[in-house]
Amino acid sequence: MSRLRTKGKSTIVWLLMGLLILGLGGFGVTNFTGGSSSIGSVGDVEISDQQYTRTMQRQMQDFAARTGRNLTAAEAQSFGLQQAAVAELFATAALEDEANRLGISVGDDAVGKQLLQVQAFRGMDGKFSRDVYNDTLRREGMRPAEFEHDLRMDIARTILERAAVGGVKAPATMTDLTVNWLLETRDIRWTELTAADLPVAVVEPDQPTLEAWHQANADRFTAPEVRKIDFVWLTPEMLENSVEVDEQALRDLYQSRIDEFQQPERRMVERLVFPSSEAAAEARKRLDAGEVDFEQLAAERGLTLNDIDLGEVSQAELGAAGDAVFALTQPGIAGPADTPLGSALFSMNAILEPVNVTFEQASPDLRVEAALDRARRTIDDQSRDFADQLAGGATLQELADQTPMEFGQIDWSADVEPGPGSIGTYPAFREHAESVTETDFPEIFELGDGGIFALELKEIVAPHLIPFAEVRDRVAEDWVQNETHRQLLALADERRMKTATPEAEDEGAAAETPATETPATGAAVGPAAGGHPVANAPEAASAETPATTQTAPQGNEAKNVARGGLVRGAPQDLVNQAFEIAAPGDVEVVDTEGRVFLVTLEKVTAATTDGADAQIVRQGVESRLSDAMRQDLLNYYTRAIQTDRKATINQTAIDAVNARVQ
Numbered sequence: 082m083s084r085l086r087t088k089g090k091s092t093i094v095w096l097l098m099g100l101l102i103l104g105l106g107g108f109g110v111t112n113f114t115g116g117s118s119s120i121g122s123v124g125d126v127e128i129s130d131q132q133y134t135r136t137m138q139r140q141m142q143d144f145a146a147r148t149g150r151n152l153t154a155a156e157a158q159s160f161g162l163q164q165a166a167v168a169e170l171f172a173t174a175a176l177e178d179e180a181n182r183l184g185i186s187v188g189d190d191a192v193g194k195q196l197l198q199v200q201a202f203r204g205m206d207g208k209f210s211r212d213v214y215n216d217t218l219r220r221e222g223m224r225p226a227e228f229e230h231d232l233r234m235d236i237a238r239t240i241l242e243r244a245a246v247g248g249v250k251a252p253a254t255m256t257d258l259t260v261n262w263l264l265e266t267r268d269i270r271w272t273e274l275t276a277a278d279l280p281v282a283v284v285e286p287d288q289p290t291l292e293a294w295h296q297a298n299a300d301r302f303t304a305p306e307v308r309k310i311d312f313v314w315l316t317p318e319m320l321e322n323s324v325e326v327d328e329q330a331l332r333d334l335y336q337s338r339i340d341e342f343q344q345p346e347r348r349m350v351e352r353l354v355f356p357s358s359e360a361a362a363e364a365r366k367r368l369d370a371g372e373v374d375f376e377q378l379a380a381e382r383g384l385t386l387n388d389i390d391l392g393e394v395s396q397a398e399l400g401a402a403g404d405a406v407f408a409l410t411q412p413g414i415a416g417p418a419d420t421p422l423g424s425a426l427f428s429m430n431a432i433l434e435p436v437n438v439t440f441e442q443a444s445p446d447l448r449v450e451a452a453l454d455r456a457r458r459t460i461d462d463q464s465r466d467f468a469d470q471l472a473g474g475a476t477l478q479e480l481a482d483q484t485p486m487e488f489g490q491i492d493w494s495a496d497v498e499p500g501p502g503s504i505g506t507y508p509a510f511r512e513h514a515e516s517v518t519e520t521d522f523p524e525i526f527e528l529g530d531g532g533i534f535a536l537e538l539k540e541i542v543a544p545h546l547i548p549f550a551e552v553r554d555r556v557a558e559d560w561v562q563n564e565t566h567r568q569l570l571a572l573a574d575e576r577r578m579k580t581a582t583p584e585a586e587d588e589g590a591a592a593e594t595p596a597t598e599t600p601a602t603g604a605a606v607g608p609a610a611g612g613h614p615v616a617n618a619p620e621a622a623s624a625e626t627p628a629t630t631q632t633a634p635q636g637n638e639a640k641n642v643a644r645g646g647l648v649r650g651a652p653q654d655l656v657n658q659a660f661e662i663a664a665p666g667d668v669e670v671v672d673t674e675g676r677v678f679l680v681t682l683e684k685v686t687a688a689t690t691d692g693a694d695a696q697i698v699r700q701g702v703e704s705r706l707s708d709a710m711r712q713d714l715l716n717y718y719t720r721a722i723q724t725d726r727k728a729t730i731n732q733t734a735i736d737a738v739n740a741r742v743q
Contacts (some may be wrong), residue, residue, distance in 0.1 A: 120734045124178035124726035136166040175722040180237040251706035264688030271680040272636025305496035307542040313486040316532035317456035324455045344436035351428040361417035361424040375428045457531035468525040569677040573670040
């Protein structure tokens with residue numbers, strides 16, 4: 082009986098455990114052995130959490146490479162990197178499932194060729210190394226079979242992609258429209274309106290107006306949060322003059338860098354190798370006759386100047402060709418000359434004089450460098466002792482009194498640019514200054530140049546509106562600047578209206594009233610402030626007056642301005658807005674960079690599409706449009722596959738990976 086009850090309890094326990102495992106499986110906990118779990122699937126293709134982890138890490142590394150900033154997982158999510166990684170993996174899985182369905186695959190030879198081309202798998206001899214291959218994959222958490230499967234499917238997906246969208250090409254009409262839009266040029270004329278153009282100068286208003294402006298624009302006169310911080314710091318420069326530098330060590334340093342101080346004459350050279358000496362000689366004849374240039378010769382062989390650039394080379398490095406190249410006394414062509422690769426022509430682009438810096442000449446700089454290096458090592462050796470003193474209860478002032486560290490105080494704000502030489506210029510200090518709290522104990526932290534520091538937050542002064550009395554001059558300046566700008570915009574609009582309706586000028590002049598003074602502000606009010614009745618100007622416009630007879634504002638002018646081009650003396654936005662003007666003769670007001678302009682479109686010149694430069698633009702436009710269309714079509718294709726194969730996503734597993742990714 083006892084045994085029966087025991088057996089019954091055991092059965093119930095195992096039944097509960099089984100239900101628990103099934104329940105956990107339903108919540109994405111599907112692996113108890115440390116292996117890979119799935120974050121989703123498309124058809125028969127599973128997407129593992131390891132694939133997602135690697136894709137996420139690659140996305141974050143790419144972001145860091147582009148911006149120079151490392152992201153946290155939370156920041157990566159806010160920037161949409163996690164969503165991008167999921168989209169990429171599901172698109173890849175969809176194409177893989179479709180390739181499997183269609184029976185698209187490649188043999189081992191194709192996979193092997195791809196492996197041999199991967200730089201990361203090459204050994205010291207520059208050839209594929211099985212040991213390097215296995216070790217690299219092990220560090221990435223992959224097995225060779227898994228990697229080779231992914232590589233095989235990458236090739237298969239590429240075949241499928243080319244079959245699906247390879248024939249897509251941008252319509253000629255779309256390409257023509259885009260090229261004509263890009264290559265259209267315009268003649269423009271513009272004039273800038275300044276305070277001197279106002280009929281009455283803007284004067285400072287009375288006290289109540291300024292006080293009201295101060296309150297209404299509080300954000301402009303609000304002091305940022307200030308963190309009052311005590312700190313101690315020690316940098317290599319502080320110890321530079323106190324450390325001793327051994328003379329022999331300087332000579333050893335000089336000898337270790339002798340290639341930097343002693344260099345023979347060098348030349349900047351490009352080398353173009355030909356299949357035979359006859360081909361090289363024929364190319365030289367074409368060069369001398371002016372039929373082609375060196376870049377065109379390279380292009381004929383499927384190369385660019387970057388492909389054939391040797392950089393800075395000495396005569397010895399050029400071997401047998403050195404005499405011919407170094408015989409040139411100015412940039413030019415040398416050869417044909419024999420090289421280990423065959424007969425070649427050389428384009429010598431610059432002469433670099435020899436470098437001969439003696440030890441005595443280099444000694445001052447080497448001494449500073451060596452002293453700073455010695456100071457860094459000294460700081461590194463002493464930093465642990467400084468940390469122990471802080472841990473033992475020493476204050477920052479006591480630490481400065483007892484060690485070479487220097488005491489300082491700073492009113493630090495993230496919104497204020499620190500002055501040169503300030504500790505606030507160090508990124509490490511700014512990071513800790515922003516996050517330190519009043520309950521934190523001082524610790525030793527490292528600066529980027531080998532120095533160290535410790536800090537203590539004494540007080541936080543919250544953002545606050547600076548009293549009017551302290552910023553009265555700033556308020557007055559801001560008001561005058563804003564009012565001047567407002568009146569200039571009004572004046573510019575008035576002149577634009579007059580330009581568009583010449584007949585209204587006489588009526589407008591008769592109706593114009595003299596400037597008066599507004600009692601509340603003391604500011605002059607004239608035509609720019611609304612005193613001129615320009616609202617009726619459009620009604621006075623003559624429908625028979627063609628645009629070509631309009632009177633445009635005088636000033637600067639530029640001809641054949643390209644879209645997005647630069648014009649000396651004009652803000653970029655002025656040029657951009659000039660290409661939004663509807664028709665020649667039209668005048669528009671451009672408000673940019675706090676300045677006011679009247680811009681006239683003088684002429685529109687249609688694009689010239691039959692030249693060599695235009696053809697290059699056309700090829701680029703056609704390529705970009707075709708690529709965009711192919712990418713769009715591929716996106717629609719993969720989404721259709723995902724819908725047809727009932728793609729599934731395990732958000733719980735994704736969240737679990739996101740919590741682990743750092």
